[in-house]
Amino acid sequence: MTAAFPRTVREAIDFVLDPVRTGRTKIADLDNVEKTFVGLKIEHFVRDLLDAPKGLRDLVIDGQDVDVKNTLDNSWMIPPETYRREDPCLVINSKEQDSRCWMGVMLARDSYLNAPNRDGKRGVSAAAIADVLWIVEGAKYPESVWLPFDMTAFRDLRDNIPFGTKRMAEFLRQNLEQPIHRSVVQALLYDQYDYMKRVRGNGGARDLLRTEGIAVLSGVYDNAILEQLGRNRLSREEVIAIAPRTDVEHARMIELGLIDG
Known part of the structure; x- marks a missing residue:
C-alpha cells in the first residue's frame, strides 16, 4: 500500500492536469472546480486500489460504509450525514510542493470537528490530526515527468x-x-x-x-x-x-x- 498509493495519487493528478492536451503540469494551474476533480479521481483510483465497492457512501470496507475525504490544503470537510453517527472517514491529503501524500482513517467524532459552516459541513480540527490512524504517512509520490519541459x-x-x-x-x-x-x-x-x-x-x-x-x-x-x-x-x-x-x-x-x- 505504501508503494501503490503514492503512484495512485500521481496518476490521478496527471489525469486531471492532462499535460499533453492542456499544457499544464502543476496543480496550481488548475481552477478551483478542477481541483475538486483531483479529489474525485483519487477517490475512484483508491476504490480500485482497495478493491472496495461503492455503497451508501464512497466505499464499503468490511461491511462498513466509509466516506472518502481528500484535501490539498489540510482541510477535510465532513458532511452532516457522516458526523451525526460519528461514522468512519478515509482521509487523504497530498502536498504538491514536496510531493508527499497521506492516507488514514478517523471517526467523525464531535470532539474532532469544528463548528458547522453554512452548508452544515464541519472541518477537522488541527488537534484531531493526532487522532488519525495513518495507513500512509508523508510518503513521497513521483514528481510529474512533465515539469522540466516547455x-x-x-x-x-x-x-x-x-x-x-x-x-x-x-x-x-x-x-x-x-x-x-x-x-x-x-x-x-x-x-x-x-x-x-x-x-x-x-x-x-x-x-x-x-x-x-x-x-x-x-x-x-x-x-x-x-x-x-x-x-x-x-x-x-x-x-x-x-x-x-x-x-x-x-x-x-x-x-x-x-x-x-
Whole structure:
C-alpha cells in the first residue's frame, strides 16, 4: 500500500492536469472546480486500489460504509450525514510542493470537528490530526515527468513536425542533459506505432544526432557509460541526449562510438 498509493495519487493528478492536451503540469494551474476533480479521481483510483465497492457512501470496507475525504490544503470537510453517527472517514491529503501524500482513517467524532459552516459541513480540527490512524504517512509520490519541459514547445513539435524521427530529434536537441520518461516520448510520438524505435539507432534519432555530436543514451543499456561521463544514472524508463562539455569528453565520446568524429 505504501508503494501503490503514492503512484495512485500521481496518476490521478496527471489525469486531471492532462499535460499533453492542456499544457499544464502543476496543480496550481488548475481552477478551483478542477481541483475538486483531483479529489474525485483519487477517490475512484483508491476504490480500485482497495478493491472496495461503492455503497451508501464512497466505499464499503468490511461491511462498513466509509466516506472518502481528500484535501490539498489540510482541510477535510465532513458532511452532516457522516458526523451525526460519528461514522468512519478515509482521509487523504497530498502536498504538491514536496510531493508527499497521506492516507488514514478517523471517526467523525464531535470532539474532532469544528463548528458547522453554512452548508452544515464541519472541518477537522488541527488537534484531531493526532487522532488519525495513518495507513500512509508523508510518503513521497513521483514528481510529474512533465515539469522540466516547455509545454508550448512540446505542442508545437507535435503539431508541426509530421515525421516521428525528426520530431524526436528536435525534442532531444531542445532538452539536452534532461532525462526524458518514456511516457513523454509516447505522447510526443502519439501517431507512431513503435514510438521508442524513433529514439534508438537503426534509423532513429540516435543516428540522426550522433552526426551533430549529440549522444542519445538509455537507462536500460547505458548507465555505465553515463557514469563514465560524469552523468547521473537513469531509470529504466528514461532516455537522455548529451553533448560533450569538454575536449576530453568529446574525444572520449568518439572513442566510445557515441558520436561521430
